[in-house]
Amino acid sequence: MNIVTTSSTSTLIPDVSVIIPTYNRITMLEEALASLHAQEYDGMVEIIVIDDNSQDGTSQIIREKYTDIHLITLSENGGASAARNQGIAVAKGEFIAFLDSDDLWEPDHLRSQIALLKSKNITDTQTHFGVSDIFIWETIKDIRYQKSQKPKPQYSSTLHHLLSGGSFVSTPSAVIFPKHILDEIGIFDNNLRLAEDTDLYTRAILKDFKPVFTEQASVVRRKHDSGQAMTIKNIEPRITNRLDALRKYYPLAKQRLGNVKQSQIHSEIYSDFARYYYEDKSYGDWLKLLLISTRYSSPLCVIRTNWHYINDFFGRIISKLRFAS
Numbered sequence: 001m002n003i004v005t006t007s008s009t010s011t012l013i014p015d016v017s018v019i020i021p022t023y024n025r026i027t028m029l030e031e032a033l034a035s036l037h038a039q040e041y042d043g044m045v046e047i048i049v050i051d052d053n054s055q056d057g058t059s060q061i062i063r064e065k066y067t068d069i070h071l072i073t074l075s076e077n078g079g080a081s082a083a084r085n086q087g088i089a090v091a092k093g094e095f096i097a098f099l100d101s102d103d104l105w106e107p108d109h110l111r112s113q114i115a116l117l118k119s120k121n122i123t124d125t126q127t128h129f130g131v132s133d134i135f136i137w138e139t140i141k142d143i144r145y146q147k148s149q150k151p152k153p154q155y156s157s158t159l160h161h162l163l164s165g166g167s168f169v170s171t172p173s174a175v176i177f178p179k180h181i182l183d184e185i186g187i188f189d190n191n192l193r194l195a196e197d198t199d200l201y202t203r204a205i206l207k208d209f210k211p212v213f214t215e216q217a218s219v220v221r222r223k224h225d226s227g228q229a230m231t232i233k234n235i236e237p238r239i240t241n242r243l244d245a246l247r248k249y250y251p252l253a254k255q256r257l258g259n260v261k262q263s264q265i266h267s268e269i270y271s272d273f274a275r276y277y278y279e280d281k282s283y284g285d286w287l288k289l290l291l292i293s294t295r296y297s298s299p300l301c302v303i304r305t306n307w308h309y310i311n312d313f314f315g316r317i318i319s320k321l322r323f324a325s
Helices: 025-035 056-066 080-090 109-117 159-165 179-185 197-204 232-257 264-277 283-293 299-305 307-324
Strands: 016-022 043-050 070-073 093-100 103-105 128-136 143-149 175-178 210-223
Touching: 016 025, 016 080, 025 043, 025 056, 043 056, 043 093, 056 070, 056 179, 070 080, 080 103, 080 197, 093 179, 093 210, 109 128, 109 175, 109 210, 143 175, 143 210, 159 197, 159 232, 179 197, 197 232, 210 264, 232 264, 264 283, 264 299, 264 307, 299 307
Parallel strands: 016 043, 016 093, 043 070, 128 210
Antiparallel strands: 093 175, 103 210, 128 143, 128 175
């Protein structure tokens, strides 16, 4: 891999610009950079690190140890997507790849993804962006397993999944965009503090750009307890965020969604978030969301959608009653 440094006056066009937002994660950031420097890719790569006002000496360490990196130091913390936008604004690569500072890339990530996007198997390489499968690494338990990044089969389309179930992409680190796509659809929405990536993918699909998937896992997403997005505490704001997106995008998506009505998606949103409460053993909140879900769809549909959890719930109750007797 050939790492290139660019400036505002440079005419050099790298093959790939890698954008890495970071905040108070210098140890994990250096591990992410090590995985980037180990890429088995022959093209020219521009590395852009955006320090989102870290207080752990991130900028100083990057400045001293990594002279081939384009460092942007922000004076205020604006969140990961606002930081990514700063990187996109200066990126010169033909392709834009994202790498979160707590994620890792397998050595063949760039090579396999760029090869796929340039493949003759894609009828029009100008209309696709790449999505790789990932490994989930639960660092506390030291458990690692592969996760598909394709939309789930219960949804009728990629767009249906995005509006109803949120993003099918667990981390932006698995996504590579041709830069011209971002030029057309715009950057991350700085007004959003949740699900900015879902919003970006939705806009891409509505502009007729399509994800092309690989079943090869070339990204490692580390699950840890340091500032990751999804928690039980932010379920309610996430529901509000997804309902707002539904109201915003359904009129634009209606024809593409066919027989999928807005009320159905409304119901599915509550069912989707209910499972997080169930897995946290917050059964009261789980039941509350299921009941709300029945306001927008028939109880039978809600039961069918959530049968796994309902069956498990009543199985637990029966087991306790038998034990008590």
